[in-house]
Every structure is written in C-alpha cells, then in structure tokens.
Amino acid sequence: MDDHVITVLNNIGGFSFIALSAYLLLLSGEISFGQQAFFGIGAYASGMFTAMFGLSFWIALPLAMLVAGLAAAAVGALTLRLRGLYFAIATLAFAETIRLILVATTWQVDVDGEPVGPNGSEGLGNIRWGFDNEYAPVDFLWMIYGSLGIVLLLFFLMERSRLGSIVRTIGADRLLAETQGINVTRYKILVAGLAGALAAIGGAFYAHIQTTVYPENFDVMLGVHSLAYGLIGGLGTAVGPILGVLLDVGFLEAVEWIQGYRMIAFGGLVAVLLIFMPRGILDERRVHLLRLMLRGRRPDIHGAAGH
Amino acid sequence: MGSGYALLAIGFTLIFGVLRRLNLSYGPSIMVGVFFGTFLFIQFQAGWYTVLVGTVLGAAIAGAYVERLCFWAIKKGAAVASMVSSFAVWMQLEEGVTIAFPDRTYEFPALGDFELIELAGLSVRQEHVIMLGIAAILVFALHQLLYRTRFGLAVRAVSEDPNAALFMGVNTGRVIFLAFILASAIGGIAGYFIMATEEVITPKFGLQATFKGLIAMMLGGMGSVPGAIAGGLLLGVVEKQAEWYAGAVWRDIAAFMLLFAFLIVRPGGLLAQHTAARDLAALRRV
Amino acid sequence: MLEIADIVTSYGKIEALKGVSLSVAPGEITCLLGPNGAGKTTTMMTVAGLLKPRRGSITFEDRNITGRDPGHIVRSGIALVPENRLVFPDMSVHDNLRTGAYSRSDNEIEDDIDRMFERFPRLDERQLQHAGTLSGGEQQMLAVARALMARPKLLLMDEPSLGLAPMIVEEIFRIIRDLNAEGTSIFLVEQNVHQALKVAHHFYLLEQGRVTFGGSPGDLEEDEVIQRAYLGSAETT
Ligand SMILES: Nc1ncnc2c1ncn2[C@@H]1O[C@H](COP(=O)(O)OP(=O)(O)O)[C@@H](O)[C@H]1O
Ligand SMILES: [Mg+2]
Numbered sequence: 001m002d003d004h005v006i007t008v009l010n011n012i013g014g015f016s017f018i019a020l021s022a023y024l025l026l027l028s029g030e031i032s033f034g035q036q037a038f039f040g041i042g043a044y045a046s047g048m049f050t051a052m053f054g055l056s057f058w059i060a061l062p063l064a065m066l067v068a069g070l071a072a073a074a075v076g077a078l079t080l081r082l083r084g085l086y087f088a089i090a091t092l093a094f095a096e097t098i099r100l101i102l103v104a105t106t107w108q109v110d111v112d113g114e115p116v117g118p119n120g121s122e123g124l125g126n127i128r129w130g131f132d133n134e135y136a137p138v139d140f141l142w143m144i145y146g147s148l149g150i151v152l153l154l155f156f157l158m159e160r161s162r163l164g165s166i167v168r169t170i171g172a173d174r175l176l177a178e179t180q181g182i183n184v185t186r187y188k189i190l191v192a193g194l195a196g197a198l199a200a201i202g203g204a205f206y207a208h209i210q211t212t213v214y215p216e217n218f219d220v221m222l223g224v225h226s227l228a229y230g231l232i233g234g235l236g237t238a239v240g241p242i243l244g245v246l247l248d249v250g251f252l253e254a255v256e257w258i259q260g261y262r263m264i265a266f267g268g269l270v271a272v273l274l275i276f277m278p279r280g281i282l283d284e285r286r287v288h289l290l291r292l293m294l295r296g297r298r299p300d301i302h303g304a305a306g307h
Numbered sequence: 308m309g310s311g312y313a314l315l316a317i318g319f320t321l322i323f324g325v326l327r328r329l330n331l332s333y334g335p336s337i338m339v340g341v342f343f344g345t346f347l348f349i350q351f352q353a354g355w356y357t358v359l360v361g362t363v364l365g366a367a368i369a370g371a372y373v374e375r376l377c378f379w380a381i382k383k384g385a386a387v388a389s390m391v392s393s394f395a396v397w398m399q400l401e402e403g404v405t406i407a408f409p410d411r412t413y414e415f416p417a418l419g420d421f422e423l424i425e426l427a428g429l430s431v432r433q434e435h436v437i438m439l440g441i442a443a444i445l446v447f448a449l450h451q452l453l454y455r456t457r458f459g460l461a462v463r464a465v466s467e468d469p470n471a472a473l474f475m476g477v478n479t480g481r482v483i484f485l486a487f488i489l490a491s492a493i494g495g496i497a498g499y500f501i502m503a504t505e506e507v508i509t510p511k512f513g514l515q516a517t518f519k520g521l522i523a524m525m526l527g528g529m530g531s532v533p534g535a536i537a538g539g540l541l542l543g544v545v546e547k548q549a550e551w552y553a554g555a556v557w558r559d560i561a562a563f564m565l566l567f568a569f570l571i572v573r574p575g576g577l578l579a580q581h582t583a584a585r586d587l588a589a590l591r592r593v
Numbered sequence: 594m595l596e597i598a599d600i601v602t603s604y605g606k607i608e609a610l611k612g613v614s615l616s617v618a619p620g621e622i623t624c625l626l627g628p629n630g631a632g633k634t635t636t637m638m639t640v641a642g643l644l645k646p647r648r649g650s651i652t653f654e655d656r657n658i659t660g661r662d663p664g665h666i667v668r669s670g671i672a673l674v675p676e677n678r679l680v681f682p683d684m685s686v687h688d689n690l691r692t693g694a695y696s697r698s699d700n701e702i703e704d705d706i707d708r709m710f711e712r713f714p715r716l717d718e719r720q721l722q723h724a725g726t727l728s729g730g731e732q733q734m735l736a737v738a739r740a741l742m743a744r745p746k747l748l749l750m751d752e753p754s755l756g757l758a759p760m761i762v763e764e765i766f767r768i769i770r771d772l773n774a775e776g777t778s779i780f781l782v783e784q785n786v787h788q789a790l791k792v793a794h795h796f797y798l799l800e801q802g803r804v805t806f807g808g809s810p811g812d813l814e815e816d817e818v819i820q821r822a823y824l825g826s827a828e829t830t
Contacts (some may be wrong), residue, residue, distance in 0.1 A: 005339065031387055031390075036488070078571050079570070080569065081571075081574065082570060082571075082574060083329070084386075085390075085529075086570055086574050088329075089521065089525055089566070089570065090566075090567055090570040090571070093522075093563045093564075093566040093567040093570065094563075094567050096518075096563040097560060097563040097564050097567060100556060100559050100560045100563065101560060103555065103556055104554075104556040104560065108358075147517055220514075221398075224331075224391070224394045227391060228391050228395065230393065231387070231388065231391050247566035260406070261406075262402070263398040263399060263401065263402035264398075264399045264402050264403060266395070266398065267395040267396055267397070267398040267402075268395070269395075270391065270392060270395035270398060271377060271392045271395045271399075272374050272398055274381060274388040274389075274392045274395075275380045275381055276393075277377075278381060278388040279388075364641045424667070457695070460688065460692060460695065461692075461695065463681075463684060463688070464681055464684070464692045464695075467681040467682065467683055467684060468679060468681055468682075470675075470679065471675065471679040471681060471692075472692070473643060473663055474641065474643070474663065474673050474675050474679065474695070475693060475695045475739070475743075476663050476664040476665075476666070476667035476668065476695055476696040476743070477664070477692075477695055478662070478664055496689070545730055
C-alpha cells in the first residue's frame with residue numbers, strides 16, 4: 001500500500017472514533033457540538049504522557065481515555081438539565097473554552113535537553129513514541145483498525161443488550177424512560193463519559209501519528225463534522241457514522257479534481273442528502289430492511305416503518 | 308463593540324424566533340455580504356453608502372439561499388438536520404469566498420478618520436458612538452415594524468405558534484422567508500459597522516459573527532429582542548474587562564466561559580420569564 | 594353552502610377519512626358528532642385547507658376550494674375556531690384579534706375589534722393582557738372572536754366546549770345560537786351531544802373515518818346518538 005492510501009485510511013479510522021462518539025450521544029437523544037474537546041483532551045493527555053513522562057502508548061491510551069471520560073462525565077453532569085439546542089450550545093461553549101485555554105497555556109519540561117509540552121498555539125510537539133519504537137504508519141493502521149473493530153463489536157453487543165435499549169428509550173422519550181423506573185441521570189452521565197472516552201481514542205491515535213498537535217485541530221469544525229458523519233451515514237446502526245467518514249475523508253479526499261472545491265462539494269452533498277434523508281443513508285428503516293434481506297426474508301414494508 | 312454584538316444577536320434571535328431552529332450559517336451569510344461590500348470598494352472605489360448597501364444585499368441574498376436549502380426544503384420535524392445542513396452550507400460559503408478572494412485578508416473602508424473623543428472622563432472611539440446610535444435607530448425601526456405593521460403581526464404570530472398562524476390564513480412559509488432575509492440584512496448592517504471599525508476582513512469573520520451573535524443571543528434569552536440587546540452589551544463589557552485584565556486570548560475564553568456558566572445556572576438567559584420554560588419544552592425535540 | 598363529496602385524507606399511510614360526504618346548508622347549524630379519533634378534527638382541517646385531501650372535492654358557495662391554501666379559504670369566507678383554542682399566549686388580546694383579520698385589507702378592522710369587545714365584555718376588560726393569562730373560558734371566547742374577525746359566512750368550530758365548566762359551556766352555546774340568528778352558518782364538532790342536539794338543525798355521525806348517519810335531531814333517539822358518539826356503533830367496535 002502506498003503511503004497516501006495508508007494516511008487516508010488512518011484518518012478514516014481516527015475520525016471514526018469521534019463520529020461514533022457523537023453518534024452514541026445522538027442515540028441517547030443529545031446533540032453535542034463539543035466532542036472535539038474530548039478528542040483534543042485525548043490527544044493532549046496521551047501525547048503528554050508519552051512525550052513528557054515517557055510512558056508507553058499502551059498505558060497512555062487508557063489513561064487519556066480515563067481523563068477525557070471523567071471530564072466528559074463532569075460536563076454531562078453539569079448539563080443534565082439542558083436539552084436540545086441548549087445542550088448543543090453548552091457543549092460547544094465548553095469545547096471552545098478548552099481549546100482556547102490550550103492556546104493560553106504553556107507548560108514544558110526538559111526531556112533530553114529539549115523543552116517538551118504544550119506550548120500555546122504552537123501546540124504539543126515531539127510526540128515521538130511511534131518513531132522511537134519504530135512504528136511505521138502501517139503499524140498504526142493495524143492498531144487503529146484493531147481498536148475500531150473492538151469498539152464496533154462493543155457497539156453491536158450494546159445495541160442488543162439492556163443498556164442499548166435503555167439508551168434508545170432515553171433518547172426517544174426521556175419521560176417514558178423515567179416512568180419505567182430507569183435512572184435517567186445515571187445513564188446520561190454514563191453515556192456522556194463513555195462518549196468522551198471514545199473520542200479520546202481517536203485523539204490519542206491522531207496525536208501519535210501526527211507527532212505534533214495544535215489547539216486549532218480541535219475547533220468547532222471537527223465537532224460539527226463528527227455530528228454530520230452520523231447524520232449522513234445514518235442513525236440506524238453504528239456502521240452509519242463510519243460510512244459518513246468514508247464518504248467525506250475517503251471519497252472527497254481521494255478524488256483529485258474535487259480538491260479546492262472540497263467544502264463546496266461536501267457541503268452541497270450534506271445539504272441535499274439531508275433534504276431527502278433527514279436521518280441519513282442507513283436510517284432505522286433501511287437498516288431493518290437490510291437485516292431482513294440478509295436473513296433472506298421478503299421485506300414487509302409496513303412493519304419496517306422506522307421514525 | 309457591545310452594540311455591534313447586540314445587532315448581530317437581534318438578527319439571530321429573529322431567525323430563531325420564527326423558526327425555532329438555529330441557523331449556523333448566519334455569520335457566514337454576513338461574511339459573504341461584507342466581502343461583496345469590499346469588492347465594490349476595491350473594484351469601483353465605491354462610497355460608504357454603496358458599500359453598505361452592497362454588504363446588506365450580499366448578506367440578504369446569501370441568507371435567502373440558506374433559508375431555501377437548509378430550512379424550507381427540510382421537513383418540519385427535522386431541526387437537527389436543518390442545523391447540520393446550515394453548517395454544511397457554512398462550509399460552502401466560506402470556501403466560495405476563499406476561492407473568489409484568494410488573498411484571504413482584505414481592506415475594508417473605514418467610516419472615516421475619527422479622533423478619540425472624551426465622554427464622561429473616558430476616551431471613546433467615535434465609530435463606537437456612531438455604532439451605538441445606529442443600533443438604537445435600528446432597534447426602534449424594528450420595533451415599529453414588529454408592532455405596527457401587518458407583516459410584523461404575522462412574524463410575531465408565526466414565532467408564537469406557526470400552526471395557529473396558518474389557521475388565520477398567514478402564509479407561514481413566505482413570512483419565514485422574508486423574516487429570514489430581514490434578519491440577514493440586519494446582520495449585514497451589523498457586519499458593515501463592525502468591519503468599518505476593524506478595517507480588515509478575513510473569511511474567519513463568518514465564524515466570529517456566528518459565535519458572537521450566538522453567545523449574545525443566548526445570554527439574553529433565545530427569541531427575545533430586548534434580551535439580544537442586553538446580551539450583546541453584557542458580552543461587550545465582559546470581553547473588554549477580560550482583555551484589559553488578562554490579555555487578548557482571555558477575551559474569547561471569558562466569552563465562552565460566561566456562556567457555559569449562564570447555560571448551567573440560568574438557561575433562559577438574562578431576561579428569562581415564563582416564556583423560557585415554554586421554549587425549553589418546545590426545544591426538547593429540537 | 595358547503596358540500597363535501599367523498600373526501601379521503603390521510604396522515605402518511607394512515608387513512609383518517611375514508612370517503613366522507615356531507616353538506617352544510619346556509620343559515621343553519623350543522624353538527625358533526627363521533628367518538629375520539631373518528632376523524633372530526635381531520636374533517637375540519639381538510640375544509641380549512643390545512644390538510645390536502647387525497648381524493649374527493651369540497652365546494653363552498655358553488656366554488657371549488659379543494660386543496661386551496663388556508664389564506665384563500667379564509668378570504669372566501671370560512672373561518673376556524675381550532676380544537677384547543679390555540680390563541681397566541683404571549684400576544685395581547687387586542688393583537689390576537691388583529692391576527693384574525695390578517696386576511697382582510699379593508700380599514701374597518703379596528704371598528705370590528707370594538708364590536709367584538711361589545712359582544713364579549715370580558716375580553717374588553719382584558720384588552721392589553723396577554724392571552725396566556727386568560728382563563729380557559731375567556732380563551733375560548735377569544736378564539737371565537739378571533740375567528741369572527743375574518744367576517745366569515747361559515748364558522749367552523751372544533752369542540753368549543755372541551756374542558757370548560759358547565760356554566761361557561763352554556764354561555765358558549767348561547768353565543769353559537771346568537772351568531773347563527775345573526776346569519777352566520779355554523780359547522781360544529783362536539784362531544785357534548787345533549788347541548789349539540791339542542792342547537793343543531795342537522796347532524797352527522799362520523800365513525801372511524803366514515804359518515805354513518807345524517808339527519809335531523811328528531812330522527813334518532815338521543816341515547817343512541819350518545820352511545821354512538823362516545824363509543825361508536827356495535828358493528829364497528
Ligand atoms: N398528526 C397526525 N398524524 C398521524 N395520525 C393522526 C394525526 N392526527 C390525527 N391522526 C389520526 O387520525 C385519526 C382521526 O383523528 P382526529 O381527526 O383528530 O379525530 P377526532 O377529532 O375525531 O378525535 C385518529 O386515528 C388519529 O390517531
Ligand atoms: Mg378532535
């Protein structure tokens with residue numbers, strides 16, 4: 001595989017985590033404009049653990065997930081009362097606050113005679129763990145897709161489990177969930193925390209492939225993109241958001257002549273798609289039909305009506 | 308500066324009021340207008356009023372495009388889809404402008420050569436005084452429009468209850484379209500005066516205008532014109548203080564922290580009344 | 594005056610009206626009775642142009658108004674008092690009345706508003722109050738007055754007595770009779786069968802999207818009407 005293809009594939013994998021993170025929150029009925037904060041926290045925390053304190057990536061990754069997960073759970077707890085737009089804007093405000101604080105913060109330690117650490121808008125550089133341990137981009141490819149596979153497996157298990165149905169119930173009708181005796185508060189915080197940790201995985205990989213990360217990598221564009229991925233790909237299955245990433249990063253990035261007009265093309269694509277399929281390509285109805293087809297049954301159109 | 312934010316927020320709040328949906332492309336539409344204004348200035352050495360009219364026209368046309376594509380064309384129930392779609396169009400507008408104006412940074416004609424003036428012991432820029440005056444006039448005109456005309460009655464009816472407005476024979480689709488264009492035009496006026504004070508423009512202005520307008524609107528309370536004014540002025544004051552005491556980066560940090568804190572403590576905004584609770588209920592599904 | 598011929602109206606795949614035909618004679622009060630979910634509101638909304646019928650036709654004063662937009666229908670002389678009143682809660686009583694006259698462009702609107710305040714003195718006292726602060730009965734009066742501001746020849750009323758105290762219900766029916774005596778034709782949807790049959794010249798029973806009876810109040814025992822209006826007839830339940 002040539003390097004360009006590997007880079008594109010790595011990007012697709014990395015962004016899939018944050019897309020899944022936004023998707024998980026959408027399932028629970030919340031629109032977050034701020035998942036980029038936890039992607040950023042994951043990137044910075046893991047990068048600092050390996051570059052400043054010499055930890056292995058395999059220790060830094062779960063630690064970064066923990067940090068981001070706790071931060072996300074805290075934001076989730078603070079914003080419990082907020083719904084809809086208010087929640088979306090609150091998460092956006094939090095994410096921008098974090099990003100700007102990173103711009104304002106410089107904290108460097110001496111590593112082998114060089115200052116290493118977050119340095120305002122110059123970012124966090126020298127994340128050399130991959131380089132030092134002779135990991136090539138293709139090795140990261142396996143790591144990313146291995147992790148993504150595990151995450152997807154967990155998603156499929158969740159969707160079939162009690163947790164999955166609780167999350168979807170809360171998303172569809174919070175009051176109904178409450179009357180069924182579900183502790184909505186606890187599950188909301190849990191989902192927020194899990195979504196934060198999920199976004200952090202993407203951030204950690206991103207930091208260690210790029211070796212330098214900047215606060216501006218985690219601006220609102222990333223957050224809204226990750227939300228858009230789920231809405232394009234479809235809200236019916238965890239494969240939906242990944243399909244969205246594929247369409248954006250895979251298709252548009254790969255096709256040469258679109259370069260330079262990429263945003264116009266992507267923006268137009270999204271806008272037109274949303275007119276005809278407001279819940280994305282793989283929405284609940286089409287996922288249901290596909291499942292039936294895969295099992296070799298004739299689709300029963302009436303029973304398949306989704307939302 | 309606060310009065311500029313207040314104007315931005317008024318346009319924002321008007322759109323939110325009639326649609327109960329968020330138009331993220333609001334700032335970028337204004338940005339298109341501002342670039343059109345500067346184009347007139349650079350190409351034809353247009354005078355200030357031509358630039359102003361061009362800016363307002365450009366913003367209004369971009370706003371019309373956004374309304375048709377992201378709001379009119381998308382089903383009523385799908386507010387999230389509209390919001391994401393307006394973001395998608397934001398990217399289009401921003402890249403479109405970047406392609407048309409490849410240098411990124413352009414000069415914007417200043418209002419004129421003004422000196423600092425003394426007001427109650429403080430030295431103030433005259434541009435800011437003019438901006439405050441314009442904002443006051445616009446707010447008055449808007450109030451007359453909303454409370455004295457048939458169109459204003461329709462706008463208020465649609466923003467309170469679009470179904471009931473339909474029962475009264477109001478063509479809600481057209482009212483929303485016109486209100487949307489009006490709001491973008493007000494944004495254009497705000498954009499013109501902000502730019503005439505700053506004197507340089509970049510495509511990033513779209514993002515700033517959306518953010519500042521959004522923050523000011525939410526601080527005041529969504530959908531409320533007096534709230535937008537109060538929110539804009541509060542934001543202006545807080546930013547100035549933060550910049551004074553802690554430096555330029557902290558100006559924006561303070562703005563977002565203020566917004567986050569407000570949303571947690573007082574989600575209905577400064578002028579929260581009984582309506583805020585109803586809005587919250589209406590927004591549950593947004 | 595109003596002729597509804599075989600209309601079918603559906604919400605997505607659900608057919609709410611399965612071929613409804615009925616007519617309203619000029620100068621009369623015509624009632625539409627039936628159990629919850631029968632399609633009464635859907636009928637009203639279809640006549641008012643808020644829902645488009647799949648099939649069938651609606652004629653008003655010999656003009657075809659099928660599928661026309663609500664503004665056109667209001668201007669041609671049909672006004673609706675919607676189910677649950679739907680007044681504009683944060684607008685003053687006065688402004689609510691002005692919205693009712695939205696389709697008009699003459700200069701007698703303010704005179705008509707004064708006339709409404711004469712007819713409904715309780716609204717007069719609350720002219721500048723927000724409609725949301727009125728009691729249920731006052732809101733219903735406002736909804737009626739608002740519809741009258743369009744100067745309708747035919748007034749559609751969807752369950753005007755819903756959720757009101759018995760004394761207020763009496764008053765609403767008194768108003769209905771007065772309006773009719775002054776020449777306004779009325780097409781009334783009601784759950785209060787007893788009161789409805791007292792004022793109606795004609796009535797129809799609607800069950801599960803179909804008209805199952807049409808006639809005058811004397812044609813059917815009140816008990817049977819009540820039975821069918823609340824529960825539906827034996828063969829459909
Ligand atoms: N907005 C809607 N979407 C889907 N179905 C609806 C909607 N409104 C009404 N219905 C259905 O249409 C049927 C008739 O409803 P409606 O006209 O409101 O009855 P009524 O006014 O006689 O109680 C009912 O079965 C109801 O469930
Ligand atoms: Mg009904």
